[in-house]
Amino acid sequence: MLDNMSTHLTDQRFDQYNLPDSLLQGLSQAGFQQCTPIQADSLPISLAGQDVAGEAQTGTGKTIAFLVAIYNKLLTEPAPEHRKPNQPRALILAPTRELAIQIHKDAELIGKNTGLKLALIYGGTGYEQQQKSITEGVDILIGTPGRLIDFFKQHIYNLKMVQSLVLDEADRMFDLGFINDIRYLIRRCPEPTKRLSMLFSATLSFRVQELAYEQMNAPKHIKIKSEQRTADKIEERVYYPANDEKIPLLIGLIQKEQPARSIVFVNTKRVADNINAWLTGNDMPPAILSGDVPQKKRQSLLKKFQDGENTILVATDVAARGLHIPEVSHVFNYDLPQQAEDYVHRIGRTARAGASGTAISFACEDYAHYLPEIEEYINHTIPSESVSADLLIEPKPRAKVERYGGQKKHGHRPGNRSSNRNQQGSRHHNRNHRNHKQHNSHQAKKATSDN
Numbered sequence: 386m387l388d389n390m391s392t393h394l395t396d397q398r399f400d401q402y403n404l405p406d407s408l409l410q411g412l413s414q415a416g417f418q419q420c421t422p423i424q425a426d427s428l429p430i431s432l433a434g435q436d437v438a439g440e441a442q443t444g445t446g447k448t449i450a451f452l453v454a455i456y457n458k459l460l461t462e463p464a465p466e467h468r469k470p471n472q473p474r475a476l477i478l479a480p481t482r483e484l485a486i487q488i489h490k491d492a493e494l495i496g497k498n499t500g501l502k503l504a505l506i507y508g509g510t511g512y513e514q515q516q517k518s519i520t521e522g523v524d525i526l527i528g529t530p531g532r533l534i535d536f537f538k539q540h541i542y543n544l545k546m547v548q549s550l551v552l553d554e555a556d557r558m559f560d561l562g563f564i565n566d567i568r569y570l571i572r573r574c575p576e577p578t579k580r581l582s583m584l585f586s587a588t589l590s591f592r593v594q595e596l597a598y599e600q601m602n603a604p605k606h607i608k609i610k611s612e613q614r615t616a617d618k619i620e621e622r623v624y625y626p627a628n629d630e631k632i633p634l635l636i637g638l639i640q641k642e643q644p645a646r647s648i649v650f651v652n653t654k655r656v657a658d659n660i661n662a663w664l665t666g667n668d669m670p671p672a673i674l675s676g677d678v679p680q681k682k683r684q685s686l687l688k689k690f691q692d693g694e695n696t697i698l699v700a701t702d703v704a705a706r707g708l709h710i711p712e713v714s715h716v717f718n719y720d721l722p723q724q725a726e727d728y729v730h731r732i733g734r735t736a737r738a739g740a741s742g743t744a745i746s747f748a749c750e751d752y753a754h755y756l757p758e759i760e761e762y763i764n765h766t767i768p769s770e771s772v773s774a775d776l777l778i779e780p781k782p783r784a785k786v787e788r789y790g791g792q793k794k795h796g797h798r799p800g801n802r803s804s805n806r807n808q809q810g811s812r813h814h815n816r817n818h819r820n821h822k823q824h825n826s827h828q829a830k831k832a833t834s835d836n
Contacts, residue, residue: 393445394419399453402432405460408453411495421446422609424453427583432457436582436604438597440589445609447553447585448491451477455549456496458581459524464546470522472546473504476574477527478567480557482507483674483687488553489527501525508532510681516541530558530566537573544573549581555593556586556726564596577602588726618741619732623756623767625748630777632663635719637776638745639669639697644715646690649699650731652720652752657699658786660719664697666784671697702727710734718746721755725762 397420399412412418420428423445427437431454439447455475464474479485489505496503504518506528515532519542526533526542536542550571552558558567574580582601586593589606597604626634635649651657654675664671672686672695690698691710698710702722713735722728728746735742746767748756760766 393421395422395425397425402428402457404432404453404457405499407498407500408456408460408495410498412453414497415494417449417495421450423447423585423607424450426607426609427451428453430605430607431581431583434458434581436577436601437607438584438589438594438601438604439607440586440609448488449495451551451553451583451585452488452492452495454581454583455525455551456499456501458549459501460499462548464548468546471519471542473519473523473526473542473544474546475525475549475551476544476547476570477525477551477553478533478558478570479527479529479553480561480563481554482509482529482683484554485527485529486684492525492527496525503527506532506536508535509679530563530570533570534566537570544570545575547574547580550574550583552582552584552596554586555584555596556588556590559590559592560724567596568600571600588729590726619736619744620742621732621744621746621767623746623748623769624772625753625769626772628750630772631719631747631749632660633777633780634747634772635660635717636663636667636669636780637778638717639664640778641776642715642743642745644696644743646693646696646710646713647698647715647717648713648731648734649697649717649719650722651699651701652723654701656720657701660699662783662786663780664699665786667781669697671695671699674698674700702731712740714742716742716744718744721746721748721752721759723752723755725755725759728759729763 398418399420400409423439427439427450431437431451439450459474477488479488485505485507489503492503501524502522503525504515504523504527506515506519506526508529508531516536519526519536523542537544552567558564577600582604584593584597584601584604594606624634639647649660649671651660657673657675661671661673672690674683674686678686686695689695716732716735718728718731722731732744735744756767
């Protein structure tokens with residue numbers, strides 16, 4: 386739920402729109418009274434029946450914007466009497482299970498007084514239960530493309546009665562290779578002039594805009610805070626560690642910063658396993674969110690993190706979109722992302738709803754070369770900090786942890802720290818030399834791109 390912070394909200398109130406009483410009641414009970422900028426800009430358009438392609442930073446209320454428009458349309462335009470129970474009236478497509486689950490949660494929250502039925506469909510779990518949720522009757526169908534197509538081809542539902550269509554995080558659909566699946570489902574819906582279509586994302590690339598104009602009815606493009614891609618209240622900084630310094634530096638920073646709740650982003654599941662073992666061994670056991678974790682386990686881990694039982698979440702980019710977790714104070718890019726847009730989505734997990742936050746990135750030997758592209762994309766240089774000796778703590782040994790697939794494995798220590806202490810002067814000289822080289826290379830690359 387969004388916090389009622391004046392810095393994040395506009396003067397526009399939901400009760401100033403001509404919304405059905407049951408929807409207004411749900412919004413009020415959930416604490417939604419004033420609109421965020423994306424809601425204030427998009428709702429007058431979508432409530433008037435015009436398609437919307439909206440771009441806004443993550444955490445600015447895109448989900449509530451399209452849910453309010455959907456509920457309004459379904460409550461004010463009754464379905465034909467011949468509609469069957471397994472013919473949804475609205476279809477919401479999301480790229481990840483986590484995002485689909487969060488959309489469903491928000492839809493339940495504001496729509497609990499409307500009498501409309503929801504179904505949540507995604508792979509990895511609950512096949513028969515999900516099928517039953519459709520056959521028993523569904524108004525709003527929310528899900529990920531794979532399982533939705535599976536059910537569609539089995540004739541468990543059809544899309545002939547869809548009155549409203551939503552594509553959430555459409556650019557991620559491209560990144561994850563879902564775009565053909567998306568087109569398959571959209572083409573089974575009524576033609577664009579006979580439905581309300583909405584597309585929302587933190588970034589709208591050319592290919593996404595092309596999809597919008599191909600599959601929508603002359604959508605109006607809305608852009609919020611386009612001049613700054615990262616949130617105003619995120620303190621960003623970058624360190625340049627050697628690969629064997631990353632674990633000691635991460636643990637040292639967590640001990641120094643004492644984050645109330647943090648997310649550590651990595652690029653591979655193997656690295657997530659490694660961090661899990663080290664953090665667990667150093668008395669800060671994290672939750673792990675990655676594609677190989679069974680779905681029920683994923684949901685359990687997310688709940689523990691949301692409830693504060695675990696204060697650290699280690700995640701691959703599967704978690705970079707759609708997670709509405711309050712009070713994430715710190716985001717650590719243990720591995721710099723390989724796509725500049727993912728940097729924005731990752732650090733957008735903090736400083737949500739007008740709060741402040743900290744984003745710390747490691748530009749290590751393997752990923753430092755992605756930094757110039759990231760800084761060009763966000764249109765500013767990320768301040769750098771030195772890897773000081775006091776941050777490179779001596780970690781306790783790795784713990785035995787459950788790995789993906791249920792295996793357990795012993796670890797080893799990240800270098801011989803006792804001998805490294807004797808070489809501290811050499812270490813600092815080498816680091817400064819490396820930082821100087823990286824800085825020069827970085828500046829040269831930027832200068833080349835500027836010319």
